[in-house]
Amino acid sequence: MGRAPCCEKMGLKKGPWTEEEDLILINYINHNGHPNWRALPKRAGLLRCGKSCRLRWMNYLRPDIKRGNFTKEEEETIIKLHQELGNRWSIIAATLPGRTDNEIKNVWHTHLKKRLNKTTRPESETQIHTNESSDFTQREEPNSPLHSSSEISSLTNAASGAAVSGGVDGYNLPEMDESFWSEVLSGATSDLPAGNSDSVVRVSNPFGSEMNMEGCMDFWYNMFHRAEDLVQLPEF
DNA sequence: AACGTATGCAACCGCGTAAAA
């Protein structure tokens, strides 16, 4: 498979963006959108590669970017989702409107991870795994229907619609009606006492992974309801 | 005040994959 020969050409600028470059990029995208990142810098008159332009726009210049410190609620969401999903920063970012995957990744490595390490209980005291040192995919069940971040992205996008029963990549996604949770609960193979939401149970979630019931419910809620924000494309 | 170290964050790099040719 060929790979994009991005940034190979000599003469393309690297490093921090100047205010002038930012203005050029903002102005161009506001008037033309960004249907083709690779062609954008040339058309806009920027000596940058498309990849660099995309990154700058997505992580810094987009009008819907929320700047400033993370709220306690946002941090808790990151911690909870990271516990369930591992380093799936883009998925986590999808549940926090205005926050970028890069920003969340930075916050995790600079603040949250350290904070958690300070308060981490010994492994033997908890059945809930954190995914910090192992890739999420390595924890997937052998028969897990999801194998790549792009598939999860597809799920996220599919979730943005009202009806999701059509499924993604052959996987039938359930309707979020009242019977949904009863089906999930009936799919749990745990023999733990009912109502113990802190305990790990194996649930029939599409990731084939373990998460506690509360986490599973929160996850689905975020996926189906907050993903709506994702597909509201800016108007140019 | 000067230096060394730690921290935070923006940006780059390389890979996987979907879409196009």
Added chain:
DNA sequence: ATTTTACGCGGTTGCATACGT
């Protein structure tokens, strides 16, 4: 059906600033 191209993601790097000695 195969190859090429472009995009998006996660890991990593490097610079600027803060902090401690």
